Amino acid sequence: MGLLSEVLMLPAAPVRGTVWVLRQVVAEAERQYHDPAVVQRELARLVAAYERGEIDDAEFDRREDELLARLEDGARTR
Template sequence: MGLISEVLLLPFAPVRASGWAVRQVLREAERIYYDPATVRAELARLEEQLEAGEITEEEFDRREDELLDRLETALGSGTSTGNGTGS
C-alpha cells in the first residue's frame, strides 16, 4: 500500500516540498523572533529611542510590554540562542 500511495501522490511532490520549505522558514522566523538576545537588543534600542525623544513615554510603555511578553514566552518555552546564552 505504501508504494501505491507514493506513486499516486507523486504529482503532488512539489506542493509537499513547498509546504516543507514554508514550515522551515516559519520555524526559523519564530526562533529569531523569540530569541532572548534579539528581544533584549530591541529593548535597548527602544530605551535609546525614548532617551533621544524619538518616541513618547506611552509608546515606550506599549512596545516595552510587547517585548517583555515575547521575552517571557521565550524564557518560558526554553528557547535558547544556541550559543549557550539562552535558558
C-alpha cells in the same frame, strides 16, 4: 503498497515540498521572535530612541511591555 502510494502521490510532491518549506520558515521566524538576544537588542534600540526623544513615555511603555512579554513567552516555551 509503499511504491504504489509513492507513484500516486508524485503529482503532489511540489505541494508537499512547499508545505515543508513554509513550516521551516515559520519555525525559524518563531525562533527569532522569541530569541532573548534579539529581544534584548530591540530593547536597547527602544531605550536609545526614547533617550533621543524620538518616542514619548506612552509609546515607550507600550513597546517595552510587548518586548518583555515576548521575552517571557520565549522563556516559558523553552
